[in-house]
Amino acid sequence: MTNYRSSPQLSRRGVLASAGAGAAAALLGAAGRPGAAEAALPGRAGTRVVVIGGGIAGVAAAWLMDGYCNVTLLEAASTLGGHNATVQLDVDGRQVAVDLGAQFFGPASHPIYHKLVTSVLQLPTVPNALYNTVAQYGVQTPVMVSPSAGRPITDVLPYLPGLQAIGAVMAGAKDLETRQDWDTTVGEFVEALAVDETLKQSLVYPFVASVNGASIPQAKAFSARAALALGVRPLVGDGAEQRTEYVNARDGLQAVIAALAGEFTTVTALTNSAATGLSRNGALYRVVDAAGRVHVAEHVVLALPPEPATTLVAQLPGADPLVRAYRRFGYMPARIVVHRDPVYMPAASTDWSSFNILRDGDHAEASIAFQQLRGDVTLYKSWALNRRQEPEQLLAETTFRHPVITPDFIRAQSVLHSRNGCDGLWFAGSHVLDVDSQESALVTAIRVAAKLSPLSPNRRRLGTLPPSPVIP
Incomplete structure (x- = not known):
């Protein structure tokens, strides 16, 4: 388990330097743990929220609710990031950040994500000639x-x-x-x-x-x-x-995750903490993690891929429509290698x-x-x-599951949209909206946060959103 705690003494520059050295996960983290707030309606400060999944959607949702809601972020892997996975490689005596999963983004294809990275977080980028x-x-x-x-x-x-x-x-x-x-x-x-x-x-x-x-x-x-x-x-x-401009984050997309998590104040982020149990009693959810800890909250945000999400929602009564919808999201294996x-x-x-x-x-x-x-x-x-x-000359490799975005994949998204927020259960992630991208993941996180934390300081920092192609 890793507790991500933010510290007033840890500057963003320090966080990024640590991320560039491959040590961001050891330095970042949440200063506050969820308190015993009274049950709260959507939009009220102090609401307890469990976000399941620490990819860009889950981390962004937690960041957007930070300072307003008390959030527990559960991630099954040893680090936050999901497909925002970066390796630091020594190439001819120089440290180079290489993204193993997601990589490219731009002001036209990813306008809201581009604004978050370049204007709000002020992370350096490098241009790409595609x-x-x-x-x-x-x-x-x-x-x-x-x-x-x-x-x-x-x-x-x-x-x-x-x-x-x-x-x-x-x-x-x-x-x-x-x-x-x-x-x-x-x-x-x-x-x-x-x-x-x-x-x-x-x-x-x-x-x-x-x-x-x-x-x-x-x-x-x-x-x-x-x-x-x-x-x-x-x-x-x-x-x-x-x-037609595309860029990469100079220090890799993991630096984006590190910058967001480094600002947590009312978020507790737990890695190596897969959610294994999900139940609801009255107005409260109980989420059990892999260590047997029980997290109680008024709202749960499912920001993890459809396959593990299916296992969780199947534990809720009356969840058959959601289970059927999740099973319509097809995936295939992918392997990425980095070499000289x-x-x-x-x-x-x-x-x-x-x-x-x-x-x-x-x-x-x-x-x-x-x-x-x-x-x-x-x-x-x-x-x-x-x-x-x-x-x-193989330097690094990874495998992951890539979505098979058929017309039925897109239609299945409408089931999640129709039930988003019902009984305090929310959906975020790149599979929930449009095509698989950082932009779609971020927009789903913004939509959840707009309901649960409309007055949060980080949502105000994001400001007026530019028009995005993922929003109909």
Whole structure:
């Protein structure tokens, strides 16, 4: 168990320095434990809340309620963060923060999250130059290489048919976004495109599948809008040509978690503390954690993935509709490796891009080249669940579950929306709203906090929210 306690003497700079050294978890934490407040209605100060799940949704919800509600945050893992997982690597004598899970965000695709990170928490970011190469295993010449700074236009002219095909994909994706069409599947969307059949198979399907970490057959069942949303959203709206910026948190997304948790005052965050029991007696919930501790609260926020959430809600009477809804959220395995050797890159270095997609049969996995992405370090982050060979210079790896966002996945979200807050049970997380992103997770946390802590100091710090594509 780790108690995260905040201290008036611990500055944000100190927290970030510790996070950069990989020691933030040992320094952060909550100054206050939940008191014996009287039962409170939503919106009243002193309300007791248990937040289950310490990813960005759970940590943000706790932070937004801090100073107003008495919050207990339970996380099953040894550290907070969830998919905001950062490793500190020594690369040529230099410490480099690498995000193993979530990574990219921008002012157009993630406007509220971007504001939180850059304006409220004032964390440093590094720009990313995102451009693509798509190739097939065993074929030396790529199917497509996109333009980029430093790549002469003459070098990409042979790939004009592929570039035009991706242009057609983006135009169709903008139409889906404008119409808010979640029902058209990737298979239906691609087959309707006026694109050569060979390019559909060798380029379009691999491109869409790799962006979502799926096999090509899996990707065909995705909602086309969900599959393409994060790539196309910067291109929608006024001034779209100036909205394609993506960044990373310089010290990794774990630094975002560290900064939020470092400001806790009325939040007790307990790691290695999976919630194992959930019951309700009158107006009060009882949450039992893995250590056998019992946490009593007026409200419970489920900010954990659907699979463990199902186990908890099934313990409540009358929860069958929620259980059925949770079981409609499909997931698939993913494996990420960080390495020094360019084992998954195109044969010719002149064809390298920041995002390199290699199709091999039904699988299309990507490799991010940091030297192309940021220009400051030679390093690769690759999806490697179905590769033919392992990297020779493996530095780090992780596995996790990635959502399969089908049209039914989106429809299942409406069940959670309809029951959000009923009997003091709330839902937060990237699966609850829109597509899987830091933005959707944060927005769900804001919606919960708006009901339970409308006058909290951190919600006021966040200020007026910019328009977000995840909010209909």
